[in-house]
Amino acid sequence: MKLTILSGGSGTRLFPLSRKFFPKQFLDFGDGETLLQKTVKRGLKITNSPQDILISTNGAYQFHIKNQLTELCGSPSKLPHIILEPEGRNTAPAIALSVVYAMDKLGCGKDEVMFITPSDHIISPDDKLVEYVKQAEKLAEQGYIITFGIKPTKPETGYGYIEADTEGKLDGGFRVKQFHEKPDLKTARQYLASGRYYWNSGMFMFTIGTILEELRVHAPEIFSLIDGKTFEQVVEEFENMPDISIDYAVMEKTKRAAVLPMDIVWSDVGSWDSVYDVLEKDENKNVKIGNVVDLDTKNTLIFGNKRLISTIGLEDLIVVETDDVLLIARRGDGQKVKDVVNILKKNPKTKHLTEHHTTVYRPWGSYTELEQGDRYRIKRITVYPGEALSLQMHYHRSEHWIVVKGTAKVILEDGDGNLEEVFVHENESIYVPKTTKHRLINPGKVVLELIEVQVGEYVGEDDIVRFEDKYNRTGESRLVMS
Numbered sequence: 072m073k074l075t076i077l078s079g080g081s082g083t084r085l086f087p088l089s090r091k092f093f094p095k096q097f098l099d100f101g102d103g104e105t106l107l108q109k110t111v112k113r114g115l116k117i118t119n120s121p122q123d124i125l126i127s128t129n130g131a132y133q134f135h136i137k138n139q140l141t142e143l144c145g146s147p148s149k150l151p152h153i154i155l156e157p158e159g160r161n162t163a164p165a166i167a168l169s170v171v172y173a174m175d176k177l178g179c180g181k182d183e184v185m186f187i188t189p190s191d192h193i194i195s196p197d198d199k200l201v202e203y204v205k206q207a208e209k210l211a212e213q214g215y216i217i218t219f220g221i222k223p224t225k226p227e228t229g230y231g232y233i234e235a236d237t238e239g240k241l242d243g244g245f246r247v248k249q250f251h252e253k254p255d256l257k258t259a260r261q262y263l264a265s266g267r268y269y270w271n272s273g274m275f276m277f278t279i280g281t282i283l284e285e286l287r288v289h290a291p292e293i294f295s296l297i298d299g300k301t302f303e304q305v306v307e308e309f310e311n312m313p314d315i316s317i318d319y320a321v322m323e324k325t326k327r328a329a330v331l332p333m334d335i336v337w338s339d340v341g342s343w344d345s346v347y348d349v350l351e352k353d354e355n356k357n358v359k360i361g362n363v364v365d366l367d368t369k370n371t372l373i374f375g376n377k378r379l380i381s382t383i384g385l386e387d388l389i390v391v392e393t394d395d396v397l398l399i400a401r402r403g404d405g406q407k408v409k410d411v412v413n414i415l416k417k418n419p420k421t422k423h424l425t426e427h428h429t430t431v432y433r434p435w436g437s438y439t440e441l442e443q444g445d446r447y448r449i450k451r452i453t454v455y456p457g458e459a460l461s462l463q464m465h466y467h468r469s470e471h472w473i474v475v476k477g478t479a480k481v482i483l484e485d486g487d488g489n490l491e492e493v494f495v496h497e498n499e500s501i502y503v504p505k506t507t508k509h510r511l512i513n514p515g516k517v518v519l520e521l522i523e524v525q526v527g528e529y530v531g532e533d534d535i536v537r538f539e540d541k542y543n544r545t546g547e548s549r550l551v552m553s
Contacts, residue, residue: 072208073183074114075169078107078128078136078190079156083412083425084342084405087396088374091426095340096191097135100350101360106340107136107190108143111151113197117186117204124151125172126190127165134434134542138455152176157309162273163290163320164312167297168305170279175302181280184211187317188274193349195336203333206243207276215329216285217276218247218322220269221337226259229341229406231271231318233330247328250318269332273339275317281327290320342405343389343398347372361392370402394429434542435460436513438523448530450523454479454513461540462510468527468534470503472511477519482510508538 081094089095096107104112114124121144128136133155140150154172156165166187173179186204194200207217220233232251239246250271254262262268277285286294293315296308313320322328338349350358350372357368361375368382374391382390389405391398400408415421430439435458441449452472454460462482472479472495479495484507495501503509505527513519 072118072186073123073125073173073177073179074118074186074188075125075127075166076107076110076114076151076188076190077162077165078126078132079159079165080189080191082191082341083409085340085346086408086412086425087393087398088391090424090428092131093135093428093432094132094191096189097132097139100193100346104143105139106193108139109194110188110190110192111140111143113194113200114151114188116197116201121149121151125154125169126151127154127156127169129156129159135432137434138432155306157306158312159314160309160312161314161316163293163315163317164309166275166282166317167286167293167312168302168309170282171297171300171305172302174279179279181278181283182212183279184208184276185279185282186274186276189339191340192272193336193338193340199335200333203331203335204276207331210241210244210329210331211276211278211281214278214281214327215241216281216322216325216327217244217329217331219272219274219276220330220332221272222332222334223263223268223270226256226263227270228253228256228259229345230339232262232268233271235267235269235330235332237267241329244329244331247322247330250323269330270337271318272333272337275322282321285321285325285327289324290315293320343372343391343400343408344402344405346374347389347402372402396424433460434458436518441522443530446526446528446530448525450525452511452521452523454511454519454521456513456516456518459512459541460510461537461542462508463538464506464508464536465527465534466506466536467529468525469505470509471500471524471526472503473500473522473524474498475520475522477513477517478515479519479521480512480514482508482512484508510539 078096081091082089085095088098097105099105118124126136133153136153144150154169156168210217218233231253234248234251235245236248237245292313296311297305338345340346347358352358355368356370357365358372362379363373363375364381366383368385371385371388373380373382376392376394378392380392387402389400389402412425415425430437436453436455439451441451474495474497476497481493481495481501482490483493485491493501
């Protein structure tokens with residue numbers, strides 16, 4: 072069996088913790104592991120090794136994924152396969168690309184079973200999910216496309232539903248009678264009372280041969296772009312893929328759909344209300360993460376960061392704090408967070424808040440903005456062992472680096488245009504003038520940390536020209552994530 076983890080989405084409903092370039096699959100909800108890491112750990116209980124796991128994502132997230140998986144799996148050589156989608160084209164093209172990768176790069180045949188799962192869901196217990204997956208594998212081998220349905224615990228209006236054909240009983244499951252969009256409350260109550268309806272979890276299983284045949288019949292515009300093609304050929308033509316989900320492309324049309332009901336704890340954590348629902352609560356029904364002191368507070372989610380958060384007399388609220396944003400909302404209004412994000416996006420002065428945290432991740436490490444004013448900017452820079460920033464130059468700013476941890480190897484251009492190596496140790500500093508080529512390298516075995524002070528008439532991220540770069544970023548930058 073091969074497992075494909077879909078990790079390309081960017082959510083807005085968990086703002087301010089989730090941002091465009093740091094979506095919810097990379098979030099840690101207080102237990103030290105991100106949703107992506109939890110998904111991979113579950114996958115390792117299902118498959119034989121990390122090499123049986125494929126992670127489908129995009130270029131903006133690939134280094135987040137590599138760093139988080141290295142924390143989880145240890146050596147970079149033990150990481151799962153990472154498939155980069157050239158364009159965002161929804162789940163059907165992403166799944167098709169992973170199928171081609173499995174055949175072309177891993178030598179899988181049409182009898183290979185593939186399990187598809189999102190990377191950003193909360194599921195427990197893991198062992199129970201593994202049992203359901205093994206059960207579904209038998210149905211997949213019989214030619215069914217299995218969708219995993221969650222037994223509803225309340226009349227939820229935020230999920231799509233799967234209606235089971237109770238007369239079409241299978242081994243542990245049912246044939247699918249119909250898929251239903253998110254219902255209103257009255258309809259959701261009817262679904263719950265009937266016992267035939269299940270939440271659509273977004274997890275699927277099939278053999279490669281089955282999904283190829285169903286794509287040929289129901290989604291020929293996708294099938295024509297992958298039929299007989301190598302992985303590289305599909306990547307080259309990926310922009311021609313339709314933007315369509317696997318539900319619309321195949322599941323709502325196929326006669327091979329089967330639903331396997333699962334009685335487990337599950338949430339797509341699509342809002343702060345759903346985060347509150349699934350996390351552990353204290354005796355006052357509060358969810359508290361971070362440094363929190365609460366008095367006479369009930370039924371409230373308090374998600375702290377660095378500050379002490381103290382609450383008095385609160386009830387039924389959501390409080391989420393980051394370095395640069397504080398969100399306070401009534402419980403039940405969590406879906407409206409996306410409306411706040413849309414307002415911020417329209418204002419050039421606040422758009423950046425929807426894209427990045429004060430800590431921005433790069434392939435070599437990260438930087439955290441400590442302060443910015445007129446003609447200056449102060450950052451804390453972290454460089455992973457063995458990593459290096461590009462050989463670069465700035466037109467409008469000079470930089471002063473003070474090492475606080477580790478040893479930095481600095482490549483610096485002298486007055487004659489020659490590049491010299493300088494080692495800078497803890498509590499030492501070095502000055503980089505404007506229009507001077509330079510490079511920062513961590514040659515050691517521990518993380519390098521330094522404070523960078525920028526001074527100049529312009530201190531924006533796009534004032535950079537790259538000459539050499541191990542991550543294939545060169546030229547004059549005009550994009551923050553370039």
